Amino acid sequence: MKIFGKNEKSSKEIARDRLKVVLIHDRANVSPEIMDQLRDDIIRVISNYMEINKQDMEISLANDDDSVALVANIPVSKMKHDRGRY
Amino acid sequence: MSEVIVVTSGKGGVGKTTTTANLGVGLAMRGNKVVLVDTDTGLRNLDLLLGLENRIMYDLVDVISGRVAYKKALVRHKKFETLFLLPTSQVKDKSAVNPEQLVQLCEELRKEYDYILIDCPAGIEQGFQTAIAAADCAIVVTMPEISAVRDADKIIGELGRADKENIKLVVNRIRPQMVEKGDMLDMGDINDILSIECIGQVPDDELVVTSTNRGEPVITMENSHAGQAYRNIVGRICGEQIPFMEFPKEGFFAKLKRVFGR
Numbered sequence: 613m614k615i616f617g618k619n620e621k622s623s624k625e626i627a628r629d630r631l632k633v634v635l636i637h638d639r640a641n642v643s644p645e646i647m648d649q650l651r652d653d654i655i656r657v658i659s660n661y662m663e664i665n666k667q668d669m670e671i672s673l674a675n676d677d678d679s680v681a682l683v684a685n686i687p688v689s690k691m692k693h694d695r696g697r698y
Numbered sequence: 699m700s701e702v703i704v705v706t707s708g709k710g711g712v713g714k715t716t717t718t719a720n721l722g723v724g725l726a727m728r729g730n731k732v733v734l735v736d737t738d739t740g741l742r743n744l745d746l747l748l749g750l751e752n753r754i755m756y757d758l759v760d761v762i763s764g765r766v767a768y769k770k771a772l773v774r775h776k777k778f779e780t781l782f783l784l785p786t787s788q789v790k791d792k793s794a795v796n797p798e799q800l801v802q803l804c805e806e807l808r809k810e811y812d813y814i815l816i817d818c819p820a821g822i823e824q825g826f827q828t829a830i831a832a833a834d835c836a837i838v839v840t841m842p843e844i845s846a847v848r849d850a851d852k853i854i855g856e857l858g859r860a861d862k863e864n865i866k867l868v869v870n871r872i873r874p875q876m877v878e879k880g881d882m883l884d885m886g887d888i889n890d891i892l893s894i895e896c897i898g899q900v901p902d903d904e905l906v907v908t909s910t911n912r913g914e915p916v917i918t919m920e921n922s923h924a925g926q927a928y929r930n931i932v933g934r935i936c937g938e939q940i941p942f943m944e945f946p947k948e949g950f951f952a953k954l955k956r957v958f959g960r
């Protein structure tokens with residue numbers, strides 16, 4: 613409930629935001645397979661454009677207070693030639 | 699066609715057993731042949747909620763081990779004659795029943811009963827795996843509280859891994875006045891967070907406690923909001939389209955009293 617323009621989040625909104633973040637982590641945790649698949653998919657797509665160092669690549673979920681980001685650090689070892697788009 | 703429904707939750711104490719008892723009575727009140735299987739080994743409760751605790755002779759482990767035929771172990775309800783209970787064992791050995799054995803028993807029960815409802819233990823251990831093994835459909839009970847919703851999400855994940863695709867959600871113990879104030883998650887929020895279809899929302903209701911005291915599930919009480927909510931869920935299980943109930947709003951005087959103190 614907002615009274616006189618007070619803009620504080622209700623406790624239900626706080627609960628909802630916290631749950632959304634924690635469930636992203638829970639779901640990623642219980643399924644490392646999904647993270648592995650995601651990693652393989654990313655490698656496949658990026659390899660169309662550049663050579664990457666697969667050993668040193670890192671992907672992870674990072675949280676802020678109320679959001680989650682997929683963070684990827686992918687060392688590029690060689691760029692492929694631009695063959696044009698068409 | 700008979701249906702095996704498991705009532706499960708992840709977190710304990712959210713209302714699995716209460717839900718199982720009420721849905722069982724409700725389905726039987728509509729003339730269905732119903733058997734309730736209590737699989738919460740070591741923690742026998744469903745008999746109490748149904749007022750059948752003094753009639754138990756044999757239990758699930760007696761049946762599974764082959765000591766007695768299931769028909770001998772079933773306890774018929776006093777008032778609802780098409781409702782039966784298969785009580786759980788009081789021994790603590792949680793591995794006494796394995797998934798294959800329960801699947802086999804449910805195959806037998808399917809021949810005689812329209813609905814087989816399985817009351818599941820809390821957690822995701824062996825007892826849970828056994829309880830869900832035979833189910834065509836899972837009802838996940840949760841409460842509008844972050845830890846209960848989180849645990850429900852775990853259970854939903856586990857059900858998915860066990861290839862149980864037909865999952866429905868019951869949000870229990872909603873307090874409409876807190877929802878109104880923005881202090882409690884509502885069904886829409888939980889539905890959005892878990893991405894699972896809701897089949898019911900049950901208000902927190904003192905009559906659940908008094909009816910449990912008496913061993914007569916609240917669904918039989920005409921004037922109870924929780925009872926109405928359970929009747930609606932039963933209708934939806936039977937394939938009816940029933941709109942979700944509006945909870946009574948806090949009255950003007952009650953609100954005044956709250957705002958200006960007692």
Ligand SMILES: Nc1ncnc2c1ncn2[C@@H]1O[C@H](COP(=O)(O)OP(=O)(O)O)[C@@H](O)[C@H]1O
Pocket residue numbers: 707709710711712713714715716717743870871872900901902903904906907910924
């Ligand atoms: N809608 C409700 N309103 C009030 N009390 C409830 C409601 N649902 C469940 N309860 C109470 O909560 C407690 C736990 O319920 P129970 O069905 O035994 O949970 P579980 O089987 O999941 O452990 C019981 O004391 C029960 O009476």
Ligand SMILES: [Mg+2]
Pocket residue numbers: 714715716738743
């Ligand atoms: Mg229980």
